[in-house]
Amino acid sequence: MITTVLRNALRARGREPAVLCHTGADTRAELAGLPTAPADVILDLDARPLGEPVLDDDRVAGLVAVVAATTTDLNRVLTAAVHLPRAVHVVVALVATPGHQEPPVPAGPGMGQWRDLQELRVRRVGSRGWVCELFFPNATESAPVLDAVLHGTRGRRRGPAVTPLVALNGAEAALWRPGDTGAHGVAQEGPVPLRRVTPVGDLALRVHGATPPPVWTDETVPALDRTTTGTDSWEALTGPDGYEQASRSALLTTDRPDADPVQRIAPIDETTVNPTGFNKAEKGPLADLTLRGDRAVIADGRKELVAVAPDGTVTDVDLSRLRHLRGVRVDWSGHRGPHAAVRAVASLAAGGVPLVSGPVPTWAAGLGAPLTALLDSATDADLSDRLAREEHSVRLRRAALYTHGQRSRWRALAAEAGVPVPPAPRISVILCTRRPDMVGFALAQIARQRGVEAETVLTLHGFPASLPEVRSAIDAHRSTGLPLVVHEAPADRVFGAVLNDSVARASGDLIAKWDDDDWYGPEHLADLVLARTYSGAELVGTGQDFVFLQEIDLMVWRSRESETATRFIAGGTILTDRVVLEETGGFRPLPRAIDTQLLIAVTRGGGRVHRTHGLGYVLRRTGGGHTWSEDMAYFLHNYARQWSGWRPSSLLEGEPAPLGSGAAAASPAVTTQHTGGHP
Known part of the structure; x- marks a missing residue:
């Protein structure tokens, strides 16, 4: 169905180029075999660095299409979508959504940008997927359209804003600020661009690999540096045994001896990864978060329920596939490395999934003390009683959301950089x-x-x-x-x-x-x-x-x-x-x-x-x-x-x-x- 919609859209797009984007697991296949033209662009938004336009010279696209595996994936790449061109035809496809979400019926912006909207189509794909198409007689900004479609799944409210305003650099920068169409890309050395006389961000975040970034040149806007999730992979750590050398992880060695390893972890997108849909299934099976081949998976015996993304992202659809479980046992020998493992475990906890594990290894210090203590003390017996299981789940979700939620993480980053933020609501x-x-x-x-x-x-x-x-x-x-x-x-x-x-x-x-x-x-x-x-x-x-x-x-x-x-x-x-x-x-x-x-x-x-x-x-x-x-x-x-x-x-x-x-x-x-x- 998604491929059919895209094929028809390509045939109707006229002479302008098409920009076909994908995000999340296995979505590249939806773009295979399409009748593309030489000027068309196929884009992996997960790997897209911020700060680089997709089309040169501010060209208009005949079609911008985004195929997302889940709403979590779509929310993450909204940050990178600010670089997508204006278009007269926008297609947003969600391969799967959890059962508790609303259909992606977009609500238009409030400044008259959609007054000339010609046509809107929202169609179900299979039992859990959706396709939304919007047609405009004149080209409109693509990112706000994607944003409106996404928030149609959540109702009219957007929830409290994430502060401060940020400028981002790096291919994984969207992990740190999912869903923010107000974020701006910036060159690695700066400066932060101005809108008239005002910087577009109050804080810059540079996400880089093993090579240190150049000296930051902006004297007005401070910058913080973080490493990608693959920088501390077991393969990248020195020594014959990556686990033994985990103390060399970027999470534990920083330029500040008093630095909190928690603040080195990309945050959780709590708007999609949360306990909504929690199931009181104390009689369900106990699955394992473990490594099979080179992939981290959550498996019930031989059955793989979820394949965890290499960067540790767990999606809303992943959580819906785990709701029938009594819980998940964490195998600390799995996953690509410390950063990815911590993100996966923290995301499961934030989603309300009851977790048990053996002693938490020192290389997982990025979990934070509250979450570590809960995992150290939990036993299988805590998951067999219905009340004890739910109590454990609530404690886990509290610790994970307080410690790793996007809003709390950015307040901590702002404090680290000396950038004031508004007080929490009273x-x-x-x-x-x-x-x-x-x-x-x-x-x-x-x-x-x-x-x-x-x-x-x-x-x-x-x-x-x-x-x-x-x-x-x-x-x-x-x-x-x-x-x-x-x-x-x-x-x-x-x-x-x-x-x-x-x-x-x-x-x-x-x-x-x-x-x-x-x-x-x-x-x-x-x-x-x-x-x-x-x-x-x-x-x-x-x-x-x-x-x-x-x-x-x-x-x-x-x-x-x-x-x-x-x-x-x-x-x-x-x-x-x-x-x-x-x-x-x-x-x-x-x-x-x-x-x-x-x-x-x-x-x-x-x-x-x-x-x-x-x-x-x-x-x-x-x-x-x-x-x-x-x-x-x-x-x-x-x-x-x-x-x-x-x-x-x-x-x-x-x-x-x-x-x-x-x-x-x-x-x-x-x-x-x-x-x-x-x-």
């Missing part, structure tokens, strides 16, 4: 309560959040802050140094309006909703921010996986599907951007069902809701008074596991003591008062 936690006795309990849950910058907007619905138990809790929270805004709302003001009043008093970029009687793990907010980054969803939250039935002292684990687009999440776990609340009209002025109405408004407006794991949240249920009307029997008939007494996931990390002397009665072991949701 979260405003909206806590609205009618119960004075629960204030200390709720504030203690918020105070122990880590990995984020957060303020709390505490709204006292119908009672004053001067009550002794409330005042002591507020004073204890403020003594931690964490920002707190206190608002007193009249008792007769409807709940939805009170929430909007709270949002109006918040100063954060993100708004998180918090229930006064539920339990939250210390990385609850950080997990939501991660999910917002990799999912691109307008609103994220968790499921109600753990439910504590207080009246009968029973903990229920429901083990719902996670890391997926959904129409329902727990209302006490909502995280969204302030602008999304503006776009949806805020919370409806209703006394109950406020959360459900917000979810409906987001999806009605074309937004997406993403449900991440629910292991760091426990919903408390008592006899009545809940805004969610299901009775206790509902939970007793819908569960995967139950325990007598208090038994949350280990990711909850226990529970903090309530803040303030008057809040001690909120402990689940001794409480007897009504503690339902906000009535």
